[in-house]
Amino acid sequence: METTLIILKPDAVQRGLMGRIVSRFEDKGLQIVGAKLMQISPELAARHYESHQGKPFYAGLVAFMTSSPVLVLAVRGLGAIAVSRKMMGATFGSKAEPGTIRGDFGVSNSFNLIHGSDSPEAASRELGLFFGSGEVVDYDRPGAAWIYDLSGGAPE
Numbered sequence: 001m002e003t004t005l006i007i008l009k010p011d012a013v014q015r016g017l018m019g020r021i022v023s024r025f026e027d028k029g030l031q032i033v034g035a036k037l038m039q040i041s042p043e044l045a046a047r048h049y050e051s052h053q054g055k056p057f058y059a060g061l062v063a064f065m066t067s068s069p070v071l072v073l074a075v076r077g078l079g080a081i082a083v084s085r086k087m088m089g090a091t092f093g094s095k096a097e098p099g100t101i102r103g104d105f106g107v108s109n110s111f112n113l114i115h116g117s118d119s120p121e122a123a124s125r126e127l128g129l130f131f132g133s134g135e136v137v138d139y140d141r142p143g144a145a146w147i148y149d150l151s152g153g154a155p156e
Contacts, residue, residue: 001077002123003075003076003080003123004074004123004127005073005074005117005127005130006084006116007073007114008022008070008113008114009065009070009111009113009114009115010067010111011112012071014068015105017105020105021113022035024101025075029077029148030076030077031075031076031077031144032076033076033137033138033139034073034074036072036131037071037072038072038130039066039068040066040070041066042066044130045065048065049062074135074136078148078156081116081118081123085118088100089101089103092106093106093108093109093111094106094109
Protein backbone atom coordinates (compact mmCIF):
# COMPACT_ATOMS: atom_id res chain seq x y z
CA MET A 1 0.00 0.00 0.00
CA GLU A 2 1.14 3.50 -0.83
CA THR A 3 0.58 6.68 1.20
CA THR A 4 0.36 10.09 -0.44
CA LEU A 5 -0.10 13.69 0.66
CA ILE A 6 -3.23 15.55 -0.40
CA ILE A 7 -3.81 19.22 0.42
CA LEU A 8 -7.22 20.79 0.06
CA LYS A 9 -6.10 24.31 -0.78
CA PRO A 10 -7.53 27.59 0.56
CA ASP A 11 -10.14 27.84 -2.21
CA ALA A 12 -11.52 24.37 -1.38
CA VAL A 13 -11.69 25.24 2.34
CA GLN A 14 -13.27 28.67 1.78
CA ARG A 15 -15.83 27.26 -0.65
CA GLY A 16 -16.95 24.59 1.83
CA LEU A 17 -15.87 21.67 -0.36
CA MET A 18 -13.79 19.73 2.17
CA GLY A 19 -16.40 17.10 3.01
CA ARG A 20 -17.38 16.52 -0.59
CA ILE A 21 -13.76 16.10 -1.68
CA VAL A 22 -12.76 13.84 1.23
CA SER A 23 -15.84 11.71 0.51
CA ARG A 24 -14.60 11.11 -3.02
CA PHE A 25 -11.37 9.59 -1.72
CA GLU A 26 -13.25 7.41 0.76
CA ASP A 27 -15.87 6.46 -1.84
CA LYS A 28 -13.06 5.35 -4.15
CA GLY A 29 -11.79 3.01 -1.42
CA LEU A 30 -8.76 5.00 -0.30
CA GLN A 31 -8.06 5.18 3.42
CA ILE A 32 -7.58 8.46 5.29
CA VAL A 33 -4.69 7.78 7.69
CA GLY A 34 -3.92 11.36 8.68
CA ALA A 35 -5.79 14.67 8.64
CA LYS A 36 -5.31 18.15 10.00
CA LEU A 37 -6.74 21.58 9.38
CA MET A 38 -3.85 24.02 9.51
CA GLN A 39 -2.57 27.41 8.48
CA ILE A 40 0.57 26.96 6.39
CA SER A 41 3.35 29.33 7.41
CA PRO A 42 5.39 31.16 4.76
CA GLU A 43 8.41 29.07 5.82
CA LEU A 44 6.58 25.76 5.35
CA ALA A 45 5.16 26.92 2.01
CA ALA A 46 8.67 27.87 0.88
CA ARG A 47 9.99 24.41 1.82
CA HIS A 48 7.05 22.65 0.19
CA TYR A 49 7.36 24.62 -3.07
CA GLU A 50 11.16 25.00 -3.11
CA SER A 51 11.37 23.43 -6.59
CA HIS A 52 9.35 26.39 -7.91
CA GLN A 53 11.53 29.12 -6.37
CA GLY A 54 12.58 31.63 -9.01
CA LYS A 55 9.60 30.92 -11.27
CA PRO A 56 7.25 33.81 -12.07
CA PHE A 57 4.30 32.26 -10.22
CA TYR A 58 6.21 31.34 -7.03
CA ALA A 59 5.43 34.43 -4.90
CA GLY A 60 1.74 34.29 -5.78
CA LEU A 61 1.61 30.56 -5.02
CA VAL A 62 3.14 31.04 -1.56
CA ALA A 63 0.81 33.99 -0.87
CA PHE A 64 -2.21 31.91 -1.93
CA MET A 65 -1.25 28.83 0.09
CA THR A 66 -0.76 30.93 3.25
CA SER A 67 -3.92 33.03 2.78
CA SER A 68 -6.35 30.69 4.53
CA PRO A 69 -6.38 27.34 6.34
CA VAL A 70 -5.87 24.15 4.34
CA LEU A 71 -6.87 20.56 5.04
CA VAL A 72 -3.87 18.26 4.86
CA LEU A 73 -4.50 14.54 4.36
CA ALA A 74 -2.43 11.37 4.33
CA VAL A 75 -4.25 9.00 1.99
CA ARG A 76 -3.38 5.31 1.65
CA GLY A 77 -4.24 2.63 -0.86
CA LEU A 78 -2.97 0.45 -3.66
CA GLY A 79 -1.47 2.90 -6.18
CA ALA A 80 -2.73 5.83 -4.07
CA ILE A 81 -0.55 8.41 -5.85
CA ALA A 82 -1.72 7.60 -9.37
CA VAL A 83 -5.32 7.02 -8.29
CA SER A 84 -5.44 10.34 -6.42
CA ARG A 85 -3.89 12.31 -9.27
CA LYS A 86 -6.36 10.85 -11.73
CA MET A 87 -9.20 11.79 -9.39
CA MET A 88 -7.85 15.35 -9.14
CA GLY A 89 -7.86 15.94 -12.90
CA ALA A 90 -5.85 18.35 -15.04
CA THR A 91 -4.07 21.18 -13.22
CA PHE A 92 -6.44 23.88 -14.42
CA GLY A 93 -10.15 23.55 -13.74
CA SER A 94 -11.01 24.97 -17.15
CA LYS A 95 -9.21 22.01 -18.76
CA ALA A 96 -10.10 19.25 -16.28
CA GLU A 97 -12.52 16.55 -17.33
CA PRO A 98 -15.97 16.29 -15.72
CA GLY A 99 -15.95 13.65 -13.03
CA THR A 100 -12.62 14.82 -11.62
CA ILE A 101 -12.36 17.04 -8.55
CA ARG A 102 -11.04 20.00 -10.53
CA GLY A 103 -13.40 19.30 -13.44
CA ASP A 104 -16.46 19.24 -11.21
CA PHE A 105 -15.59 22.07 -8.81
CA GLY A 106 -13.17 24.38 -10.61
CA VAL A 107 -12.97 26.77 -13.53
CA SER A 108 -9.98 28.89 -12.49
CA ASN A 109 -6.56 28.62 -14.08
CA SER A 110 -4.88 29.73 -10.86
CA PHE A 111 -7.02 28.47 -7.97
CA ASN A 112 -7.02 24.70 -8.46
CA LEU A 113 -8.48 23.36 -5.19
CA ILE A 114 -6.13 20.48 -4.45
CA HIS A 115 -2.52 19.31 -4.34
CA GLY A 116 -1.38 15.70 -4.54
CA SER A 117 2.13 14.25 -4.43
CA ASP A 118 3.36 13.25 -7.89
CA SER A 119 5.76 10.42 -6.99
CA PRO A 120 6.66 8.11 -4.09
CA GLU A 121 9.73 10.27 -3.39
CA ALA A 122 7.66 13.47 -3.33
CA ALA A 123 5.03 11.79 -1.13
CA SER A 124 7.65 10.76 1.40
CA ARG A 125 9.19 14.23 1.47
CA GLU A 126 5.85 16.05 1.63
CA LEU A 127 4.33 13.78 4.28
CA GLY A 128 7.41 14.50 6.40
CA LEU A 129 6.87 18.25 6.02
CA PHE A 130 3.23 18.20 7.11
CA PHE A 131 2.94 15.28 9.54
CA GLY A 132 4.99 14.56 12.62
CA SER A 133 5.72 11.27 14.31
CA GLY A 134 2.50 9.42 15.15
CA GLU A 135 0.25 11.70 13.10
CA VAL A 136 -0.12 9.19 10.25
CA VAL A 137 -1.74 6.11 11.73
CA ASP A 138 -1.99 2.48 10.72
CA TYR A 139 -5.30 0.77 11.29
CA ASP A 140 -7.08 -2.21 9.80
CA ARG A 141 -10.24 -1.81 7.80
CA PRO A 142 -12.20 -5.04 7.60
CA GLY A 143 -13.89 -3.67 4.49
CA ALA A 144 -10.57 -3.68 2.61
CA ALA A 145 -11.41 -7.19 1.46
CA TRP A 146 -14.36 -5.66 -0.40
CA ILE A 147 -12.24 -2.88 -1.93
CA TYR A 148 -9.33 -5.04 -3.09
CA ASP A 149 -9.56 -8.62 -4.28
CA LEU A 150 -7.59 -10.37 -1.53
CA SER A 151 -8.47 -13.89 -2.62
CA GLY A 152 -4.89 -14.48 -3.77
CA GLY A 153 -3.50 -13.25 -0.45
CA ALA A 154 -2.38 -9.85 -1.77
CA PRO A 155 -4.44 -6.90 -2.99
CA GLU A 156 -4.85 -6.56 -6.74
